[in-house]
Amino acid sequence: MCSLFQSREPEPLPALDPVPGEFPKIEGAEIAATTHGKRIAGDFYDSMRVSPERILFGLLDVAGRRENNQPILSAATRIFRTLGAELFLRSDINESEAMVTLCIHLNRGLMEAAAGVHSCPAFIGCYHEKFGTLCYTNAGHTPGLLRDSTGIIELTSTGLPLGLFSHATCDAPTVGLEKGAVLLLVSRGVVEGKSKDDTAEDLEFGLDRVKERLRAEASPNAQALCQSILHNLGEFSRESLISDDMTALVFVRTA
Numbered sequence: 161m162c163s164l165f166q167s168r169e170p171e172p173l174p175a176l177d178p179v180p181g182e183f184p185k186i187e188g189a190e191i192a193a194t195t196h197g198k199r200i201a202g203d204f205y206d207s208m209r210v211s212p213e214r215i216l217f218g219l220l221d222v223a224g225r226r227e228n229n230q231p232i233l234s235a236a237t238r239i240f241r242t243l244g245a246e247l248f249l250r251s252d253i254n255e256s257e258a259m260v261t262l263c264i265h266l267n268r269g270l271m272e273a274a275a276g277v278h279s280c281p282a283f284i285g286c287y288h289e290k291f292g293t294l295c296y297t298n299a300g301h302t303p304g305l306l307r308d309s310t311g312i313i314e315l316t317s318t319g320l321p322l323g324l325f326s327h328a329t330c331d332a333p334t335v336g337l338e339k340g341a342v343l344l345l346v347s348r349g350v351v352e353g354k355s356k357d358d359t360a361e362d363l364e365f366g367l368d369r370v371k372e373r374l375r376a377e378a379s380p381n382a383q384a385l386c387q388s389i390l391h392n393l394g395e396f397s398r399e400s401l402i403s404d405d406m407t408a409l410v411f412v413r414t415a
Contacts, residue, residue: 188415203405235273259332
């Protein structure tokens, strides 16, 4: 059997608009994502079914303004959708190896599109419907927050942000998701949202406030959880100070 690490590049394809389509239906789980306000920077999220029992999803935060990083967003979209679908298709794959390979190609594709260094923190996950497991990588992204019956744990970085070093690698661990478990991903813009309180100079929303909202929100609905997080952020932040995308992505195991 050929190794997943065999040197190859995906076939050139037409540029894709970095706007996700409808998220797939998942047996015993659901996924949703929302961006607060107008998209002005480089947040990119997507999810798709890549095999009869696997769902691939990700949240990427491409550095720069949207009007300037469109070619890089397009490259990320193309590689994520085309190579992701190819790597995770077979039932007998090693998911961790497939995830690392996808990150390697995303990393090199972003640098090629940018003609140099261009930072892109990313959190990418692959959910297995049959086993209820999540293989993931966190390339310098804001920690994923996993809430289950034991509390909230952080899924911290397993590698450097994409787009910085051509030979960078990452780890791809696997965690089990119990019934009712919630995975929350937020972009850097959420954590760095500024307070509208003029007396609290430079006070940021911060990851602890995201945790508090996740801990307090009892809804099992992924879209409702996204909206709750961003509504709480909107009440906290000063609209005139928004300088980055503010995105929340939620994955819930419902059964």
